[in-house]
Amino acid sequence: MPVMSSTSNARVPAMTRARFPQAGPAETAPPRSGRSGRRTWAANVITAVAALGFGITLGLGLTAVTRGSLAAPGGLATAAGQIAGLTGSYLLLVMLLLIARLPWLEGVLGQDRLVRWHRRLGPWPIILLGSHAVLITIGYAEQASIGPWHELGILLTSYPDVLMATVAFALLVMAGVASFRAARSRLRYETWWAVHLYTYLAIALAFSHQLADGVSFVGHPLARLFWIVIWALTAGVVLVYRVGLPLWRTVYHRLRVAEVREEGPGVVSVICAGRHLERLPVAGGQFLQWRFLHNDLWWQAHPYSISALPRPPFLRVTVKALGDFSESVANIPVGTRVAIEGPYGVVTAHSRSGDKVLLVAAGVGVTPMRAILEDLPAAVDVVVVLRAPTREDVIFHHEIARLVQARGGRLHVLVGSRHQVRLDSRLLAKLVPDLGTRDVYVCGPEGFTNRVIGAAKRLGVSSERIHSESFAF
Ligand SMILES: Cc1cc2nc3c(=O)[nH]c(=O)nc-3n(C[C@H](O)[C@H](O)[C@H](O)COP(=O)(O)OP(=O)(O)OC[C@H]3O[C@@H](n4cnc5c(N)ncnc54)[C@H](O)[C@@H]3O)c2cc1C
Structure with a gap:
């Protein structure tokens, strides 16, 4: 039988475990109005800086192209190959920076959004670097009037670092294939992660090949300097934020x-x-x-x-x-x-835009909601909805009831199978009649979260007032 219970200033069982004592509602965490404005601003700045870097990189490629070099045998393929190589490498650096865990970037945009951008960008470096390898081989082969396979053999054996760069490209392709949705869902997370680690090796291996063989760099000290600086900066940021800061915090x-x-x-x-x-x-x-x-x-x-x-x-x-x-x-x-x-993570008490909040959690999705509840200032009017298949599955029921009671909020606990209890717009409107005036926080399985978000939107909550944490990257 489905069970629905509500608590509003009701007596609740005392916490039996004293080692992790309860705190009352916090006095901090003011609403951060204009958060979406800050997000758009940050997104625009990042896009502008990335586009500027892309423009300079493209410029480096184009400066190496002359009428004469284009008219020579294989000139067009070689020029296109060089530009593809430079821009592909540049996009790889951008991808690394997106997941470098830069605190201010994560703080404004959120890790899930940055990971999404990283993923969307993913295919482009591989396409561009693959094109670079093919076009350069064809261009050089035409120039030397030999077959492309013959030329490939020469490139691998007699050009500095080309073999290393080829290994690097193979590692990148491996990481790309592992990230395809179909492959990713079949792989263990740890396998996917280990394959991804090789991309750092790939990027390091490819670097010396670019400086040694790239016509844009050989004999062009300024171009070399630009390239070395952006690579060193990227490596520095990754080392500081992905390795140094975690090590320091741990110690x-x-x-x-x-x-x-x-x-x-x-x-x-x-x-x-x-x-x-x-x-x-x-x-x-x-x-x-x-x-x-x-x-x-x-x-x-x-x-x-x-x-x-x-x-x-x-x-x-x-x-x-x-x-x-x-x-x-x-x-x-x-x-x-x-x-x-x-x-x-950016789904915190700060993300709200007002002082009326609904927290909705299903299953273990209760964990962030429990902590947000504690972090919300006492003046915030809170309604909490907890969803679980059985009473035993309602995690932190007593803790949440005490926190809700301490602030005079309302708690609804919905117990039953998915068929028995559907948290749709009808039920949500009944439980929270003033939903349209609240910020809505939701965390739970993907289907549940999407349903609650859909219902909240139908009941008049704007997207900026809906805050959700996904437990799947
Ligand atoms: C931002 C965030 C917050 C989370 N908070 C909680 C929480 O408070 N409590 C809780 O119980 N769970 C939480 N999770 C989910 C938890 O991280 C996964 O359940 C756990 O990593 C599963 O690992 P496993 O090896 O036991 O399971 P697996 O069977 O290996 O994986 C189960 C699922 O978890 C994903 N997963 C596995 N390892 C990782 C990883 N290292 N990083 C990201 N995803 C991974 C897999 O892709 C798969 O979809 C959170 C996830 C995210 C992304």
Whole structure:
């Protein structure tokens, strides 16, 4: 039987676990009105800077082309090949920067959006670099009046670094193929990730080939300088933000597992203890990449949202067993060291544009909502809707009820199968009659999230007031 229960200032069972005490509603996190304006501004700036760099790169390619070189045998193919090589390499750098975890970029645009752009751009470097290889081989073959296969043999054996660049291209193609939707869904995440790591090697291998063989660079010190600077900057940014900052945070906060606690069927909370957690710049709704340095788990980092604001010296995440990694989390011994990367994510109390909020969560999607609830200032009028198949699956029911009670909000708990309880616009309008005046936060399985977003839009909530976190990249 479906069960729907509502709590409004009702008595709720006291928290039985004292190690991770409750806090009242926060006094911080003002609404960040104009967030979408900041986003558009940031997106425009990034596009303009990237386009400028693309223009300069194209310019470098064109300066190497003369009437004479075009008229020579194979001249056209060679020129087109050089330009394709330069622009393809440049786009690779842009792709790296998009996922370099630059904090200010992530803070404005959000990691999921940057990853989406990175993915959309993905095919272009491969197409351009593939064209570069083919066109250069044809152009040089025509120039030398020999067959393209013969020319390819010469290029591989006698041109500096071409063999290395060919290996680099093969690695890129491998990463590209692994990222196709059809291939990606068949691969384990870890395999996809490991293949992707090779692209860094590919990019490093290709660099010396460009400087040694590129006609735009040989004998052109300014062009060389420009190229070296943009490569060095990209490498620096990647090293600082993807390696240096996470290492520093890990060493500084020295997190260790203090307790692993069951929260529901297949769901555990991992409570870590560390130093200076008051200095970790994390907001409710954000996530970190977690690496538990235990047995064969140490090499995998997985994203988990904090399920409560830090209570120094403690920090908590809550994990649902879905695959091999998340299943092993329940068995991580107390004392295990933890490496972190982040925090990331823009779905926080700051993203709202007003002081009336609806939080909707299904299943383990409750984790960021629980932390946002705690982070919202006391004056914010909050309605929370929790959705789960059974009562046991309602994670943090008591904690959320206490937080809602403390701020005089309303909590609706919807229990039952998908067929019994459909959170559509009719039900949503009944539960939250003033929905159109609220910011809506939603987190849960993709189908659920999309349905709630669709229903909220139909009930008059504009896209800018809908904030959702996807648990799938
Ligand atoms: C921003 C974000 C926040 C999240 N917060 C939580 C949370 O608070 N609680 C929770 O239980 N789950 C959360 N998840 C989901 C969690 O990261 C995955 O369930 C977990 O990584 C699955 O790993 P696995 O090896 O156990 O399962 P697998 O069977 O290997 O994978 C299950 C699914 O998770 C994806 N996945 C696997 N590894 C990763 C990874 N390292 N990075 C991204 N996706 C991966 C796979 O593509 C697959 O779709 C979050 C995911 C994201 C993207």
